[in-house]
Amino acid sequence: MQRLIYWTWLLLVCVVGPVRAELVIEITRGVENPIKVAVVPFRFQGSGVLDVDLARLIESNLERTGQFQRVNRNSMLSLPGPNDQLFYRDWRAIDSEYTVVGEITPNENGYLVTFGLHDVLGQRELFAEKVPGPASALRDIGHYISDKIYESLTGIKGIFSTKLVYVTVDRRSEKDQTFRLILSDADGGRTRTIFESSEPILSPTWSPDGGRIAYMSFRGKRAGIYVQTLATGEVQKVTDFPGLNSAPSFSPDGRQLALTLSKDGNPEVYIANLRTGELQRMTDHFGIDTEPRWSPDGRSILFTSSRGGKPQLYQLNVSDREVKRVTFDGDYNSNGAFTPDGSAIVFVHRSNDRFHIARMDLKTRAMRILTETDLDESPSVAPNGTMVIYATSEGTRGLLGLVSTDGRVRVRLPSASEQVREPAWSPFMN
Amino acid sequence: MDVLKTIKMASFAAAFAVLAGCAGQVKEDVAVTDATAERAPETATATAAPTEAVSGAGSSQASQGASQSAVSGAEITRESLKASALAADTLFFFEFDKSDLRQDALDDLDAHAKYLVADRGARVRLEGHADERGTRAYNLALGERRANAVARYLVIQGVNRAQIETMSYGEERPLSLARDESGWGRNRRVELIYQ
Numbered sequence: 294m295q296r297l298i299y300w301t302w303l304l305l306v307c308v309v310g311p312v313r314a315e316l317v318i319e320i321t322r323g324v325e326n327p328i329k330v331a332v333v334p335f336r337f338q339g340s341g342v343l344d345v346d347l348a349r350l351i352e353s354n355l356e357r358t359g360q361f362q363r364v365n366r367n368s369m370l371s372l373p374g375p376n377d378q379l380f381y382r383d384w385r386a387i388d389s390e391y392t393v394v395g396e397i398t399p400n401e402n403g404y405l406v407t408f409g410l411h412d413v414l415g416q417r418e419l420f421a422e423k424v425p426g427p428a429s430a431l432r433d434i435g436h437y438i439s440d441k442i443y444e445s446l447t448g449i450k451g452i453f454s455t456k457l458v459y460v461t462v463d464r465r466s467e468k469d470q471t472f473r474l475i476l477s478d479a480d481g482g483r484t485r486t487i488f489e490s491s492e493p494i495l496s497p498t499w500s501p502d503g504g505r506i507a508y509m510s511f512r513g514k515r516a517g518i519y520v521q522t523l524a525t526g527e528v529q530k531v532t533d534f535p536g537l538n539s540a541p542s543f544s545p546d547g548r549q550l551a552l553t554l555s556k557d558g559n560p561e562v563y564i565a566n567l568r569t570g571e572l573q574r575m576t577d578h579f580g581i582d583t584e585p586r587w588s589p590d591g592r593s594i595l596f597t598s599s600r601g602g603k604p605q606l607y608q609l610n611v612s613d614r615e616v617k618r619v620t621f622d623g624d625y626n627s628n629g630a631f632t633p634d635g636s637a638i639v640f641v642h643r644s645n646d647r648f649h650i651a652r653m654d655l656k657t658r659a660m661r662i663l664t665e666t667d668l669d670e671s672p673s674v675a676p677n678g679t680m681v682i683y684a685t686s687e688g689t690r691g692l693l694g695l696v697s698t699d700g701r702v703r704v705r706l707p708s709a710s711e712q713v714r715e716p717a718w719s720p721f722m723n
Numbered sequence: 724m725d726v727l728k729t730i731k732m733a734s735f736a737a738a739f740a741v742l743a744g745c746a747g748q749v750k751e752d753v754a755v756t757d758a759t760a761e762r763a764p765e766t767a768t769a770t771a772a773p774t775e776a777v778s779g780a781g782s783s784q785a786s787q788g789a790s791q792s793a794v795s796g797a798e799i800t801r802e803s804l805k806a807s808a809l810a811a812d813t814l815f816f817f818e819f820d821k822s823d824l825r826q827d828a829l830d831d832l833d834a835h836a837k838y839l840v841a842d843r844g845a846r847v848r849l850e851g852h853a854d855e856r857g858t859r860a861y862n863l864a865l866g867e868r869r870a871n872a873v874a875r876y877l878v879i880q881g882v883n884r885a886q887i888e889t890m891s892y893g894e895e896r897p898l899s900l901a902r903d904e905s906g907w908g909r910n911r912r913v914e915l916i917y918q
Contacts, residue, residue, distance in 0.1 A: 467896050493895035496860055514848075514890055537867055537891065540860035553860065560864040581864040597861055603820070604861055625820075628858035641858050648856060668902075670858050686855075689900050715859065 322703040323359035328446065330355055331364035331389035335406070336374045339399035345431040347406070347438070351393060354439035354453045354480055357695070358679070359702025364389045375407045375421060384413040391419075393442060403427035406434050410442055419445055432483060452675045455479045456719040457682065458487070458497045458506055459693065462712035474508060476523070479675075479718075481706060487521065499719045500543045506717075507531070507541035507550060518552055520567065531565055532572075542586045542594075551575070551585035551594050562596050562609065575614055584628050585609075589635040595619065597627040606640055620653065622660050628670060632678045632698060639663070639672040639681050639698070650683050652698060663700040673718045674698070684714040801841040808838035809917075815873060817911040820857065822868035824876055832873065835915060836880035843883065846918040849873050851891040852898075854907035859893055866891030873913045888918070 332348040332355075348366075355361035370383040374396045384392050395408035402425065409421035422441065426434050433454065440451030457479060463471040474488040474497055488494060492511035499506060500520075507520045517533030518541050532538045536555035543550060550565045554572075562576045562585045576582040580600035587594055594609045598616075606620040606629045620626035625643035632639065635655075642651035642660070647667045653660040668686040675682070678698060685694045691712040695704040706713075811834035816825060824832070839845050851866030870889035878884055899906035 467898055470896070493892060495863070495893070495895070516890070536889075537864060539863050553864065555864070555867055560867065581861065581868065583864045584858065584860045597858070599820075604857070625857065627861050643857075668855060686902070689902065 319705045319707060320356065320359060320703070321705050322701070323362070324701055327360055327362040328390055329362050329364055329388050330391045330393065330442075331369060331384060331387070332393040333369065333372050333374075333395070334366065335394075335408070336372075336396035338396060343397065343431065345435065347395065347397065347431065347435045348393070350432065350435040350480070350482075351439045351442070354436065355443065357480065357704055358443070359697060359704065360447065375409045379411050379418075381411070381413050381416045384411075389413050391442075391446065393438075395438070397431075400425070403429075404431065404434075406431075406438070408438050410445060432478065436478065436480075449679060450677050450721070452677050452680070452718075452721075453479055454722055455676060456503070456722065457481070457716055458499070458719075459684075459716040460494050460497065460714050461708075461710040462691075462714070463710075464712065472510075474506070476506075481708075487523065487526075495715065496540050497715060497717050498541055498543065499717055501545055501547045501720055503719050503722045505543075505547075507543060509539045509541065518550065518565075520550070529567075531567065531570075537583075540584045544587050545589060545591040551587055553583040553585065562594065564611075575609055575611070576616070586630050588631050589633055595629040595631065595638060597629070606638070619655075620660075626651075628672065630672055630674055632674050633676055634678060637698070639674060641670050641672065650681060650696060652681075652700070661700055663696045663698075664694065664703070666694065669694070671715045671717075673716055675718050676721045682716040682718055684716060797841070801838070804834075804838040804841045805845075807834045811835055813915040815869075815913045815915070816908060817869050817913075819854070819907070819911065820865065822865065822872045824872055828873075829876075832876055833880065836877050836882055839877065839882040839886055840880065843886065846886050846888070847877075848888045848890065848916045848918055850914045850916065851889065852896060852910055852912050852914070853894045854910040855894045855897065855902075856907065857894075859895075863891050863893035866893045869911075869913045873915070 330352065332352040335347045337343055352363040356363050364387055368387045370387065373379055373394055375394045379392065390413055392411045392413055393408065395406060398405045404426060406424045410419045412419050424434050424437060436453040439453040443451035457477050459475055461473045461475055470491065472490050472492065472494040473486045474494050475484050476487050477484040487506070488510070490510055495509040497506050497508040504524065505520050505522050507518060509516060509518055512533070515533055516538045518531040518538045520529045520531055531550055532552065532554060534554055534556035537553055537560050539553045541550050541552045548567055550567055552563055552565060553560050554563050559579055560581045560583050561574055562582050564573045564575055575594065578598065578600045580598055582596055582598045584597040585594045592611055594611060596607055596609060597604050598607050601618070603624045604627045605618060606626050607616050608619050609616050623642055623644055627641050629638045629640035637652055637654045639650060639652045642649055642662060644662065648669055649662045650664045650669045650672045651660055651662045663681065664683065666685040670684050672681045672683045680695050680697055682693060682695050684691060691714045692708055693706040693713050693716050695706065696702065811831040815828040815832065835847070839847065849870040851868070851870030853862035853865045867889065870891060874887045874889050877887060897910045899909045
């Protein structure tokens with residue numbers, strides 16, 4: 294009996310236990326003079342050792358933006374807590390511009406985390422705050438603190454509390470593969486498999502409220518678009534017509550899905566009403582029309598079309614269905630997405646037979662290539678508009694990369710999985 | 724419209740059951756394509772002549788009118804056409820971002836077409852694929868165009884559209900993982916699979 298309990302327990306751990314943190318960060322290029330921040334190890338006022346090192350989590354978060362550089366723990370002359378007096382000259386001596394202090398106190402509901410941010414050169418405390426939370430929410434608190442610090446120092450809302458979804462593939466042979474749809478924190482931590490299939494999973498995308506994921510998958514040999522509610526695991530089938538059912542994109546109000554169907558003989562962009570199921574055909578051309586992506590104001594849809602002979606990006610006016618071409622530079626521009634303010638687009642651009650992520654300002658029409666790896670694809674913009682996450686390759690591996698929307702910062706996200714692809718950045722969750 | 728259906732993912736157990744089912748099906752496919760792939764090399768040259776001879780005989784028999792011997796002749800023809808079709812290549816390759824059939828595909832496609840015309844009960848699935856270059860959803864559309872190009876050719880040769888099922892895997896099922904033209908060229912393909 295005891296053995297049975299043991300095996301049941303083991304099975305539960307295998308099935309529902311978290312997959313180990315898959316993504317480890319590596320900055321390949323940062324800004325020239327990053328802000329130096331010292332994050333003092335948070336004091337733990339309980340017994341034992343916590344499994345989350347909050348100070349490490351915070352300094353890694355800040356460093357991943359490329360705008361900050363950590364001050365090595367070993368060089369710190371003292372390790373003050375939030376209630377201790379800070380000797381600013383000690384921090385100036387080790388080149389710290391800002392210093393973060395904190396402590397974690399256990400209480401009956403979990404923990405109370407107290408933290409503060411100090412301006413070393415100005416010799417003053419910028420803010421101090423207490424955050425309560427259950428024991429399971431320590432990582433969330435770490436991301437929250439990172440967001441507070443980032444916003445205080447840059448004036449831009451932080452993205453550390455946001456989430457990612459992406460697809461991984463385990464390939465044993467051409468027809469024996471396991472596809473997984475993975476949900477993780479923005480730093481790659483706390484991964485969770487939310488859907489698994491022996492058939493391909495493609496084009497995951499977030500609803501504007503962050504509560505649902507739309508994606509394409511096969512049931513048997515039939516492709517379909519599905520919407521999965523994260524909190525309940527409930528799955529809604531949107532379409533599974535013969536032919537293509539692909540590339541879903543939520544409207545800004547979350548009530549409609551733009552997608553590609555070829556049920557009328559040719560890949561065309563449609564809008565599906567998620568409540569009534571009603572379909573509206575938006576394009577009509579014998580070329581390939583696909584990869585629709587809604588603009589933030591909901592008035593237009595960016596899509597890829599081969600109507601000019603080669604894949605290029607076009608913009609479709611939702612009210613009158615008028616189409617105008619957006620990209621002219623090069624013979625392959627596809628898979629576009631808007632920045633959150635709608636002023637620019639990022640997309641896949643081919644030049645010299647290599648595929649890179651590029652950004653184009655919609656007003657000036659100036660294009661800039663952001664990445665220099667090869668086979669870069671699936672760009673997805675962070676909700677604060679500062680970074681783009683994308684899929685790239687290295688040898689036969691597929692991995693994720695981050696690049697700032699100005700191209701100045703590049704971060705590589707190596708992973709334990711051989712094939713990581715199609716990342717999608719969540720909206721703000723709070 | 725019955726488009727919106729809610730599926731409750733009852734449990735992991737159910738999901739695993741479905742996965743197991745799919746895995747079984749996949750195994751069968753592998754066996755079929757492997758068998759034809761092995762035979763493929765010698766067919767390219769060897770079967771072209773016999774196929775023509777057999778089809779010539781078939782049409783002259785048909786023109787002789789409906790007699791007992793013609794019926795059994797048709798039976799024999801169908802069997803030999805089937806043999807030629809099963810010996811013919813089942814992989815058809817394409818250029819980058821193109822869905823036009825290549826000339827070197829036509830002889831083998833003709834062998835499949837002749838059999839499918841002779842046996843209206845026969846069914847094929849055409850799976851379109853793309854190489855990894857370019858974006859995934861676009862490649863899914865490209866794979867479908869390639870499958871449709873093969874389907875259109877078969878229909879022009881007299882095959883009923885109802886005998887053909889098309890689908891696209893885009894770049895999700897590469898035959899080769901080589902990141903150069905040797906791999907990409909093999910991955911830009913349509914696979915013809917008898918059902």
